[in-house]
Amino acid sequence: MTVMPIDSVLPELKQNLNERGCAVLVAKPGAGKTTRVPLSLLDLPGLAGKKIVMLEPRRLAARSAAAYMAASLGETVGQTVGYRVRMDTRVGPGTRIEVVTEGILTRMLQSDPALEEIGLVIFDEFHERSLHADVGLALCLQSRELLREDLHVLVMSATLDAAPVAALLGDAPMIECEGRMYPVETRYLPRKPEGRLEELVARAIVRATAEEEGDALVFLPGTGEIRRTQAALSTMKLPEHVQVLPLHGSLPQDAQDRAIAPARPGTRKVVLSTSIAETSLTIEGTRIVIDSGWMRIPRFSPQTGMSRLETVRVSVASADQRRGRAGRLGPGVCYRLWTEQEQAYFVKHGVPEIREADLAPLALELAAWGTPEPEQLRWLDVPPAGAYTQARELLAMFGAIDGKEAITAHGRDMAASGLTPRLAHMVLNAKRLGMGETAIFLAALLNERDVFRGDGPGPASADLRPRMELLLAHRGGDSGGMNGAAGLRADASALRRIVAEAASWRRMFRIEGGSGEVDSASCGLLLALAFPDRIAQSRGDGRYLLSGGRGAALASVQTISASPYLVAAELDDAGTDSRILLAAPVGIKELEAAVPGLFTQQSAVAWDSSVQAVRARFRKKLGAITVSDIPDPKPDEELTAQALLEGIRTEGIRILPWTGAAGKLRERILFMRRHEPNAEPKWPDLSEDAFASDLESWLAPYIRGMRSRSDLEKLNLANVLEASLSYAQRRRLEEEAPTHVVVPSGSRIPVEYDDPSAPILSVRLQELFGMTSTPVIGGGRVPLTMHLLSPARRPVQVTRDLASFWRNAYFEVKKDLKGRYPKHYWPDDPMTAIPTNRVKPRT
Known part of the structure; x- marks a missing residue:
């Protein structure tokens, strides 16, 4: 067996695992940690013959690692070494090493919290910080603390900041190992690139294959860019012996295997890959890496309750991992499609998925585990409070947890399904409504990235129903329909995988099927079960109002644009009105009859x-x-x-x-x-x-x-x-x-209280003859403000001291009034005169 750099630290690793039960291994690319470490630990005394489970972030890497380890033992996969991934299991009664992924470890923990048959859990490529890895590690640590003191835990990575992980594991020992890397020349662009990414990448591929020997591994953000780069290359002059192959997680296994297998003699290959090939995978013959510098990640918004795929710059760590792919088997070259100056603005490490993902699956896992509060577990990054609260609200709306946040029977069924909470809730309720068969196919369709694409230059239709019709046509053996409905097309291999997945889940949910009725017209109703917050009402101008309160719109006029109500399965969550990427119409009366609780x-x-x-x-x-x-x-x-x-x-x-x-x-x-x-x-x-x-x-x-x-x-x-x-x-x-005051003339004069600080008594002066003092109200505390009026009821004087008025001001007023009203009575002594409300007093 070829000596690998990792061999030099294996004795130290074994000793620490035996003594401490936990360890952190940082081994540079090419050291051989993924395939060498599990085999070397089979005879670890502390395992007592129990199994080793190794968590890999990606299915392709899991299958590849298991195959390599089995071959090194001279066996086939499923004997000593096997794997478990979604829809594919290769283990046998004698299997000691199981390479697992995609939540398989959490399924094991939920069914057996003590992991009685397992002696060691290895977390490989932990630097990727997938949500599954973080959850799996948190649950393993609690299991080790409460149930299994003898459970061994090993965290491995090539570019990990080991100190925080070691502290999380109780100050576990840290072991470092240098890798075996051949020199890789790095070539940057001389100036900032312009134009479409796919055109830039295609030109770089033509140039690199002309300048260098060997196969090329090209990193692109997603499947759309891969398809468009393939299309751009078809118009350029690549040598005939150069084969272009895609590599991404949506491909069937045989297509993935072709991409990573050695090129046929006399040929070269160019592999167009997503970040699936970034770590834990050696693609034979690779001497050239072309890195676009972009990657696609999901980001969840607690404010909207939606996730969107966002294209972002790679981190420095990811760029270095990609560069290292060119130096695994010999000297290589890495073409970076950005300038060296731009590199200075790249972040050092990517953001852990737990900080940006939809946490509904995590909340369901923790409820099933019996620890609904994340703080009860040990994390490198505690789940963000906003996203976690929104996740629990969704589970409560589905009836997966009760008022005390304990998991319900329905929630346990959802957790056991392996589907996302939304899809699991949809299938379980559809089964009760007699639409389980349709829901299974719809769940399988939605569980994959959209494998359908339009024939024309514009975006594919957002209508989900033609996709179901093509899937059902393939299920019935009608492959001629692959290029038919609504201008959509899909590879038959992708449809085969989806149909197989539907069959697997049919067994999981115990739905009698195979010949049952599957009706694409029910898609909208079933989507409403999974996405009650994304039921959309037309506003009449191409825009929609979502039941969750957000706005949405179709990218173009389509067949479903005339529908008064839609259910959106996928939105881009960008801008004021999110673009509807996938939806189906629903009848509101049909929906109310089926799900009145909405x-x-x-x-x-x-x-x-x-x-x-x-x-x-x-x-x-x-x-x-x-x-x-x-x-x-x-x-x-x-x-x-x-x-x-x-x-x-x-x-x-x-x-x-x-x-x-x-x-x-x-x-x-x-x-x-x-x-x-x-x-x-x-x-x-x-x-x-x-x-x-x-x-x-x-x-x-x-x-x-x-x-x-x-x-x-x-x-x-x-x-x-x-x-x-x-x-x-x-x-x-x-x-x-009082409302009125009686004055000497005998008249009842109303008191005006407009100003509560100074009530007013407006009265003709002649009616007050003989009144020696100002009348007071308020229990003798407030003198009235006297508005003294002429015979014509015009104001002539304002006073709050009537006696002073008689003594001083009256005689000047008398002169004026006597001149204007000579027939009226104007005595010389008003204090003793007879009051009157007439021209002259009666005799």
């Missing part, structure tokens, strides 16, 4: 200023969507009263019928409150602001049955105000804030 009915009662009345509407709502809105002839009396009170606040208390009696009574009460001698007045506060803020207590009992301003005109506000006073206050009000 709808709420309410009586909307509110004041309408335009008509000065309360409007009552009966509304049927689906989240933020108003499904129907009709007049409510018999609204709730309490809600109507509250709306009317709100109308009074909105319009101001001037809307009330302040007749003379009511207005004057309010002014008198305000006067008493102002001049109350006690430190804390007990008189009600009838100022406008206080009045409006306390309408419920003094006005609400009197407006029952009223709905409009015209109804309010029937109120007797004077009676309402009097009712707010005690008997003693009513008596004092009459005594201390």
Whole structure:
């Protein structure tokens, strides 16, 4: 067996695992850690013959590692070494090493928290910080702490910051190993690139294959860029012996195997890959790496509850990993399609998935584990509170957790399925509705990245139904339909994989199938089960309102544009209106009949200023969507009263019928409150602001049955105000804030309380003859402000000291009045004169 750099540290690694039970191994690329370490630890004394489980971030890497280790033992996969990935398991009764991925480890932990048959769990390429790896490590550490002190844990990576991981593992020992890398020449662009990425990459491929020997590995962000680069290369002059092969996670296994297998003699290959080939994978013959410098990652927004795929610059660590692919088997060259100056702005490490992903699967796993609060576990990065809260709200809406956040029976069924919470909820409920077979195919379709694409230059249709029709045609053996429905096409191999996945889940959910009815017309209804927050109502201009409150729009006019209601399975969550990428129409009556719990009915009662009345509407709502809105002839009396009170606040208390009696009574009460001698007045506060803020207590009992301003005109506000006073206050009000004062002429003159600080008595001067002092009110505390009037009732003097007026000012006033009113009585001594309300006093 060839000596590898990792061999030099294996004794130290074994010793530390035996003594401490945990370790962190940092081994540079090419050291051989992935395939050498598990085999070397089979005889570790502490394992006592138990299994080793190694978690790999990617399916292709898991299968490749298992195959390499099996071959090194002279065996086939499934004997000593096997693997478990989604839809593909190769293990046997004698299997000691299982390479697993995609949540398989968490399934093992949920079914057997103590991992009784397992002695060692290895987390490979942990620097990628996938959500599955973080969750798996957290659960393993708690299992080791509470149930299995003898469970060994090993974390491995090529570019890991080991210290935080070692601390998380209880100050575990850190072991480092140099790799075996051949020199790789790095070539940057001389200037910042312009133009389409695919054209830039295609030109770089032509140049590199002309300048260098060997096969090329090209890193692109996603499958769309891979397809477009293939198309660009078809118009360029690549030698005939150069074969272009795609490599991404959506490809079937045989296509992936062709991409990583050695090129046929006399040929060269160019592998167009996503970041799937970044680590844990050796592609035979690779001497050239062409790095676009971009990658695609999912980012989840707790504010919108949606994830979107975002194309971002690679980190320095990822760029170095990609560069290293050219030096695994010999000297190589790495073409970086950016300038050396741009490199300075790259981040050093990528963001852990747990900080940017949809945490609904994590929340479901923790609920099933029995620790719904993440703080109860040990993490390198604690799940963000906002995203985790939103995830639990989604699970509660699905009935997966109860009010105490404990998992329900439905939640356990969801967790056991292996599907995302949304799809699991959809299939389980569809089974109860008798649509389980259709839901299985729809779940399989949605669980994959969209494998369908349009024939034309524009975007593919967002309508999900043609995709289902092509899938069902393939299921029935009609491969001729692959290029048919709605201008969509898909590779038959991709459809085979989806059909196989549907068959696997049919068994998982115990759905009798094979010949059952599958109806693409039911797609919208089933999508509503999975995405109740993405039911969309047309706004009539190509835009939609989502039940979750966000806006959305189709990229172009399509067959489904005429649908009044859609359910969006996929959106890009960009801008004010998210672009709908995948959707199906749904009938609102059909939806209400199948899932009535989505709808709420309410009586909307509110004041309408335009008509000065309360409007009552009966509304049927689906989240933020108003499904129907009709007049409510018999609204709730309490809600109507509250709306009317709100109308009074909105319009101001001037809307009330302040007749003379009511207005004057309010002014008198305000006067008493102002001049109350006690430190804390007990008189009600009838100022406008206080009045409006306390309408419920003094006005609400009197407006029952009223709905409009015209109804309010029937109120007797004077009676309402009097009712707010005690008997003693009513008596004092009459005594201390009289409505009228009798003057010497015998006339009853009204007191004006407009200004509560200075009430006014407006009276003709002649009626006051003989009154020696100013009348006072308020229990003798407040003198009236006397507005003295001429015979024609025009003001001639204002005073609060009548005696002083008689002594001083009267004689000047008398001269003026006598000149203007010579027939009237103007005595020389007003204090002893006879008062009169006539021209002259009666004799």
